[in-house]
Each structure stands twice: as structure tokens, then as C-alpha cells.
Amino acid sequence: METEKPARRRETKDRRAEGLPSGVEGFNDRARRAVADEELHDSIELFTRKSVAGRNAVLDALPEAPELRERAYRIKQETMAHLDRHLQQMADAVEARGGNVFFAADGEDVVRYIGDLARSKGARVITKSKSMATEEIELNRRLEEDYADLGLEIVETDLGEWIAQLAGDTPSHIVGPILHMNRKRITEVLSQTAGEDLPPDVEALGSFARKRLREKFLTADIGITGANFGVAASGTVVTVTNEGNARLVTSVPPVHVVVMGIEKLVPRFEDLSVFVKLLARSGTGQELTVYTNFITGPRQTGELDGAEEFHLVLMDNGRSKLLGTDFEEALYCIRCGACLNVCPVYRQTGGHAYGSTYSGPIGAVITPLLKGHDEAKDLPHASSLCGACWEACPVGIPLHDLLLKLRNQQVEAGLAGKAQEIAFKGFESTMKRPLLYNISSKAGRLAQKPLEKNGSMRPLPGPLSGWTDSREMPPLAEKSFRELWKEGV
Amino acid sequence: MRVALFVPCYVDLIYPEVGVSVVRLLRKLGVEVGYPEGQTCCGQPAFNSGFFDEARAVGRHFLDVFEKERFDYVVCPSGSCTTMVSHYYPFIFKDLPEERERSEGLAGRVREFSDFLVNVMGAGDLGAHLEGKAVFHCGCHQRRELGVLEEPRDLLAHVGGLDLVEWENEELCCGFGGTFAVKMPDVSTAMADEKVKALEESGADTLISCDSSCLMHLEGRLRRTGHDTRVLHLAQVLDDGKAG
Amino acid sequence: MSDRAEFLASIRHRTQAGRYKPTNAPDVAWTGESGEGGPIGDPPARFIEELEALGGHGKRVEDREEAREYVLELARKREAKLLIRWDADELEALGVDEPLSDAGIEVTVWRELADFKEVAGKADIGLSTAAWAIAETGTLVLEGGPGMGRSVTLLPPTYVAVVPVGRILRTVPEAIGKYAGDVGSLPANVCFHTGPSRSGDIEMALFVGMHGPGDVHVILVG
Numbered sequence: 001m002e003t004e005k006p007a008r009r010r011e012t013k014d015r016r017a018e019g020l021p022s023g024v025e026g027f028n029d030r031a032r033r034a035v036a037d038e039e040l041h042d043s044i045e046l047f048t049r050k051s052v053a054g055r056n057a058v059l060d061a062l063p064e065a066p067e068l069r070e071r072a073y074r075i076k077q078e079t080m081a082h083l084d085r086h087l088q089q090m091a092d093a094v095e096a097r098g099g100n101v102f103f104a105a106d107g108e109d110v111v112r113y114i115g116d117l118a119r120s121k122g123a124r125v126i127t128k129s130k131s132m133a134t135e136e137i138e139l140n141r142r143l144e145e146d147y148a149d150l151g152l153e154i155v156e157t158d159l160g161e162w163i164a165q166l167a168g169d170t171p172s173h174i175v176g177p178i179l180h181m182n183r184k185r186i187t188e189v190l191s192q193t194a195g196e197d198l199p200p201d202v203e204a205l206g207s208f209a210r211k212r213l214r215e216k217f218l219t220a221d222i223g224i225t226g227a228n229f230g231v232a233a234s235g236t237v238v239t240v241t242n243e244g245n246a247r248l249v250t251s252v253p254p255v256h257v258v259v260m261g262i263e264k265l266v267p268r269f270e271d272l273s274v275f276v277k278l279l280a281r282s283g284t285g286q287e288l289t290v291y292t293n294f295i296t297g298p299r300q301t302g303e304l305d306g307a308e309e310f311h312l313v314l315m316d317n318g319r320s321k322l323l324g325t326d327f328e329e330a331l332y333c334i335r336c337g338a339c340l341n342v343c344p345v346y347r348q349t350g351g352h353a354y355g356s357t358y359s360g361p362i363g364a365v366i367t368p369l370l371k372g373h374d375e376a377k378d379l380p381h382a383s384s385l386c387g388a389c390w391e392a393c394p395v396g397i398p399l400h401d402l403l404l405k406l407r408n409q410q411v412e413a414g415l416a417g418k419a420q421e422i423a424f425k426g427f428e429s430t431m432k433r434p435l436l437y438n439i440s441s442k443a444g445r446l447a448q449k450p451l452e453k454n455g456s457m458r459p460l461p462g463p464l465s466g467w468t469d470s471r472e473m474p475p476l477a478e479k480s481f482r483e484l485w486k487e488g489v
Numbered sequence: 490m491r492v493a494l495f496v497p498c499y500v501d502l503i504y505p506e507v508g509v510s511v512v513r514l515l516r517k518l519g520v521e522v523g524y525p526e527g528q529t530c531c532g533q534p535a536f537n538s539g540f541f542d543e544a545r546a547v548g549r550h551f552l553d554v555f556e557k558e559r560f561d562y563v564v565c566p567s568g569s570c571t572t573m574v575s576h577y578y579p580f581i582f583k584d585l586p587e588e589r590e591r592s593e594g595l596a597g598r599v600r601e602f603s604d605f606l607v608n609v610m611g612a613g614d615l616g617a618h619l620e621g622k623a624v625f626h627c628g629c630h631q632r633r634e635l636g637v638l639e640e641p642r643d644l645l646a647h648v649g650g651l652d653l654v655e656w657e658n659e660e661l662c663c664g665f666g667g668t669f670a671v672k673m674p675d676v677s678t679a680m681a682d683e684k685v686k687a688l689e690e691s692g693a694d695t696l697i698s699c700d701s702s703c704l705m706h707l708e709g710r711l712r713r714t715g716h717d718t719r720v721l722h723l724a725q726v727l728d729d730g731k732a733g
Numbered sequence: 734m735s736d737r738a739e740f741l742a743s744i745r746h747r748t749q750a751g752r753y754k755p756t757n758a759p760d761v762a763w764t765g766e767s768g769e770g771g772p773i774g775d776p777p778a779r780f781i782e783e784l785e786a787l788g789g790h791g792k793r794v795e796d797r798e799e800a801r802e803y804v805l806e807l808a809r810k811r812e813a814k815l816l817i818r819w820d821a822d823e824l825e826a827l828g829v830d831e832p833l834s835d836a837g838i839e840v841t842v843w844r845e846l847a848d849f850k851e852v853a854g855k856a857d858i859g860l861s862t863a864a865w866a867i868a869e870t871g872t873l874v875l876e877g878g879p880g881m882g883r884s885v886t887l888l889p890p891t892y893v894a895v896v897p898v899g900r901i902l903r904t905v906p907e908a909i910g911k912y913a914g915d916v917g918s919l920p921a922n923v924c925f926h927t928g929p930s931r932s933g934d935i936e937m938a939l940f941v942g943m944h945g946p947g948d949v950h951v952i953l954v955g
Contacts, residue, residue: 031673218850234919270913292927298921300878302878302879384665410539424535434527485526489512
């Protein structure tokens, strides 16, 4: 039974075939469309509201939560300070268990390693559990293209990821990949795959998915997972799911490949008690997800299931550049999705508007850092700097401050544009000279006279039209506070 | 008790009545109020857009102005401007030891208006009266950097005739974000609409905040969408609702 | 306690360097004022409470005989044709094989299986023990190893675990602590299994039994 890609439909984009869209100057356009989409807004609102409520309730019931957060930050800080040592330790531990370790500098390396492995095994079916790292490097598409002769069938097994894959779509949220798809659309997609009209109820759709994916689980030659955490001291890889797909992907096929970002390490096994307590609570409002799975190397002698061959691919892809810099904290992320859920911008636009694998606050921070400013010029500005992300982050990453630093980086690199540079040079000149400030404000009051109407400003030109297009703007007051003070307040 | 008044540039130029109410209230409590005249702006617009050098230049001027005379405190009727000085000046001057020391010295003495009233002056009932049903919007900097959430509510609780009610999504950013409001206007407006909807559902006729910037943005959207909600800064409410 | 104070003090020392400023805001989402966490007075009861809140079934029985009865009853109710179980002494001693067989229900033990996928995939019920259980969260700690097939706990739609109460730990950190001391002897697989498999990917509506068992039973013996 082949899973065919559905024919291209007018109203949906085959984002996977096109590759990842560039974030350059695209955010505003995509955001404009997203903001006008009421159905999308309702979906996002439902998801984020439930997630945040769940998270708040479950953290509220944990008296040691603030302390855990500080410890999590410190453990990650320690990990990054000696990342090379921990990576070496991880590799040694995995190899001592009979596993294989490969250090991949970038996505190309990862694709090559896995493709060659698949070829050497004569693999046809590959099952995958959710891995943002593999999305980041577009693993599926590149394997299918570069190793086309193998006729690989790569099947996502997380329900949301599978549906997205079938629809030719990409995930729009780290934890709830298809929160942007409504039931009708999902029914369409699954019915097409089923070859019959499925009823639009969760039971029927879920049961079909279980049955169809079970076939894949049981016939897979290779299982690929990501890793939520890696423990350097023991060589253990931890996967966290509710569906059980990661456990199936790692227990049934004879070969298991883990693609793990190098920043996912923690030094000691006991460090997990901090992170395991935080991840599910922050991400889904659960104390623990249904399956928290600890894999240490291939199966032991006497085991009948579990992988016979274990491969750990440790991927850099731009992460090491951040070590020891002002932006290192961005590597502390455990991909829980809490920042997306509380972000007031994400709430209005959804994930696809960000034009990147990673969306929301963490996406706005790491996309320019991993891919360079040219690829994501808009993203550091896609924020009102409210700081809700920092407040929600279980590791305490000051995402809003990192966004500010990214904006500064752009300015220093001359990417801010002439208009802004002139405007803020003017701002500086005016604001450090009280006389000039006073003159400018008086001039402003004169200038606004023809533009003022009934206590409000008429539509203003240039960048300020962004304001007056949708909001009333108050005029400058008749007398400034300064003048009133002089007259005697 | 001698305080220096730090009046945000948009309060100076657009909402001077807020500054006037602040002065009246402080004097009512027996505080001597000074107004360092060379002040202009805290520099936040440049800072938020990543223009740290320009922000530093403006910050230096601010330090010069507010160090001229010794005051017990610097009081500011804006959570975001207070945060700029108390939190972000040490940040932008991190690598400049002299300015850093100066800014750290000043940072401890710069207080947001409601914070000053409650935590320094121990103010409670100021004898204010204003009829109406109101919601309070706490600016993001005030909430997350300053942690001054309860003080405005404590003060509003004493205002005779005022019914302060809860509203949905009260922790959500209003969408102003400085230049964000014009750089990403669609999202900024959508964020405002979220708050407008919550206000409608609450049945409130009055919107109160300690940040005139948030109020400017929300009022702008309220008026454009045909609402005649009364929009007031906390200082105005405590000054019997004087609209200027 | 002094360890903790020192520990936190060293964090604060770092924070003064400006790298991390803990939020000053009264972080409602982070302070545990209204915690019902508290000390776990009755671990078996708490375990069952947590498991049932997740849609699992928990029961405490006095002895092996009652446990056996539960399993037999479950097999009858589910109209099971095939039950697959771990190859473990305590399950041997549980004595369900014969009665099930007599009732026409085939029992396969996880040993020397030619094609485990075939058998486990067809089974209606999976039966195992557990290395530990965690009261705080209603979690089973399942170790992999000879005779302890992962698939037994994963492939059949109904799953039942029989666990002596003496193996109930209070908290998740305690359970992690059981393995942290000697990582060299970690099994190739340890799984913290908490309740029925589920997915919320379709409009956040709950679907139970996504890929793993949706019908989960834990019998606490003793």
C-alpha cells in the first residue's frame, strides 16, 4: 500500500515540494493573510488557550517549579560551557554499548549518512517519529531526491506529522503540528489516502490512522527519531511522546537512527529529573507524557525486540557558532513550545507566517542565528517584546532580550536600511538637545494643524500610515507638559 | 521627600494632562516635586529598533539631566519608560564602566508612579471618586520587568464609585511595542482587536493603564471601531478622572 | 537544606553578572502557592488516582489469586483470543496460563518467538510486570531485557501490568535515581509508561489508543 501525495490543490501549497520558504521580508505579507483568516485564528486560539491553561495549572501545583527553572538554566549553561567534552563522553558511552556515532556538521552530512546507511541495508520503508531537527534539514525531501533510486518510503508516524505529510504541508507548531488544519481538511486528506470517504469524526479518523500506520510500523527497515534529551554520562537518548510512535519506531525495526542537535545534551542521568519534570508540564500541561522512553544503545543479548543496530547522528548545523556568544542561551531550548503558546504575535499569525521550521519566539531567535540574517530579516522584528516568552520558558531563556540583540546585530551589520538609520540619527540629535526638542515639538504642532480633524489625525503618509490605516492617532497637545510646568502647575 | 518627575516624551507632547495629575497627586501626599527641564526622552524607541549607540547617546543625556540635582526618587508615570532606565540602561552601558555605574546608581531610584505611591509613600485611599465600570491593563514591562501588578489595583480599589472588573486575556500584550505598531501594523492591530473584544465582553465603559503608550494604541483602535470607551491613565483616575 | 541554599546562592552569584536575571515579576505561572502536590501519604492510592484520572484502570488486590481473577475477567470481557506475556517468574507464578487456555484463550510467552511482530501484532492483550511504579504520576517503569519484550506492552490494544506494591516509588526523581547511580548497567531500554496512548492532533479532540494500547490496567498486589 503506497502513500501517494495528493494532487496539488488550489487552496493549499505543497510546502514540502517547494522547500522551506525564505523569511526575507515575507513575514508581513504572510501575517496579513493569516490575520484575516478567521478559522485559523479560532484554531490557534483554542490550542494556545488550552495549552496555557493546562501549563499554568500543572506548574502552579508544583512548589519547586521556580527552583527547577533555575537549575535547568544552570545545567544547560554548564553543558554548553564544556560541550565538546560532553559530546565526546556521549559518543564514548554509545560506542561502549555497541552503538554507532556520527558527527554531522550540517544537514548535507546527515542526509548522506542516512542515505548511505539505507542503501547498505537495502531499506525500503523508513518510519519516523517527530523530529524538528530533521524538519530543519528537510531530511525526507532530500533523501527522496538524492537517493531516488532506492525508492524509499519515508512515513511520519506522529498523527499530526503524518497528516501534514500526506497533505504536502509542514508543521506549524512544535507540539501540535497541524493545529492550523481543521477537521474538514483532515478528513479530506485521510479520505484520499484511504481511497474512500471517511466520516469526519475523531474515532473513525484516528482508527484509520492507527490501522494504516501500524502496517508501516511493522514493516519498517529503519526507524528514525529525534531526541528530546541526550545523556552524556550514559549515552542515553530520551524520547517523549503521547502516542507511542517513538517507542514503536525504536522497538520494531532492526535499525534505529537518532538525529539529535548537539545542544540537546545534559551531562548526567540525574539531570533528567529536572528536565523530565519541566518538559511535559510546559508543553502540554501534563505531568508526564504517556511515553518517556530511555534508549541506551542497541538491544541487549537475549532481547527479541529493540533495534539490533543503533546509530546516533549528532548534528551541528550552525549551533556551535552560538557557543560562548551573547546568543548562547538560545541553545538552552528544550523545544517545549510554551513560548509559542503565550506569544501574542503567534496567537494572531500562527506558525507558517514565520516562514521557517521554527516559529514563535524561539523561531524568531534561532532562525536568523542558524541561517543568517539574510534568510530571516523580518523575524527579529516580529515581536512587541512583551516578554511573555521569557516568563513562560521553563529554562528561563530571555528570548525578548535576544530579539533585541538580534535587532542590534542587524543595525551593526548595516541591514536596518537607510531610512531608519537617518530617522534614528535624527532622533538622537533631537533628544540630546533640549532646545532642539522644544523647537521640533513646536514645529510639529504647527505642521499638524492641516492634518488634524476633530481631535484626531487624518491618514498620515509613509511609515505612519501603518498606524492611521487602522487606528485613530491623537494630535500633539496644545501645550506640552513642559510649557504647562513653566506656566505653573 | 523630594522627587524628580520623569515625564515620557509622549506624555509631554500628547498627554500633558497625565503629568499634571501626577504632580497634583504627589503634592497631595506632601511630596516636593521637581521637574528637571533638560529632559527629553529615555531613548527607548531607538533601543527597541536595535539602535543601541543612539540609545546610549540619549541615555547619557538623561543621566546628565537627572544627576544635576539630588532627589530622593525619580518618579515616572510609565512602566515601559521606567523599565528602560532601571533595567535597560545598565544593559546598554554594560561595557562602559563609568556610565554603567552611573546608571546603576540611578536605576535604584527610578520608580514607576503607582509603585512609588504604594511602596514608598504607603498611599491607599487618595479620596478619589469616579463612577464607572473599569478594566485595568498592565503594560508588559511593568508586569514582567518591574513586577508592579497589584499596586495599581490596590489604588483603584479605593476609588469611590469605580467598579474594577476582570477581563479575558488580561496578560496579553496590547500590540503597541513601539515601532512594532507601524512596522507590523496588521499583527499590531489584530492584537489590539483581541483586547477590544475582551473589553466588550467585560462590559466595562472605562479602560485604565499606567502606560499612556498602550492607551494611545488601544484608544486609537477603540475609536476607529466606533467605541466611546473612556480611556484614562491611572493618575487621571486618582485625580477624580480629570481628562485634562 | 544548606546544600540547597549554597546551590541557589551560586546561581544568584552568576545572575549578578547579568547573564540571567530571574524575573522580578510575581510570576503567577511559576510560584506554587496553591499546590496540591504535597507529601504523598498513601502511594498505592495516589498511583491509582493518577492512573484513573488519565483514563487508565487501577486496582489494588490483596494477593496473587485476586490478581489472576482480574486478568481472567478482563480477558473474558474483552473477548480475547490471544494473550501475550513476558517471560517472568512472577507471571509464571501468577498462574493465568492454564485457566486462560481452558477458556479457549491462547497464551504466548515472550521467548524464542520466530516472528515477534506477527504474534504481538495479533494479540488482544499484553501482560507484563514492572520494575517500578511511580505514585506521583501513575507511571509504570518498564525495563527491557530478555523475556521482557517492549512489544508486549505496546502492540496489543489492551495492556495489563501486575505490580507488587513494594515497588511503588513516590516521585519521578526517585525513579530516575534508581538508574542514575550506575549508568553502566542501564538496560538498553527503560520506559516510563503513563496511562493510555493518546493523540490530540485532530482539533485537540482526544483520541485514545493512537499507536500504543488505549486500554491500560494496572493491578497492585499486596
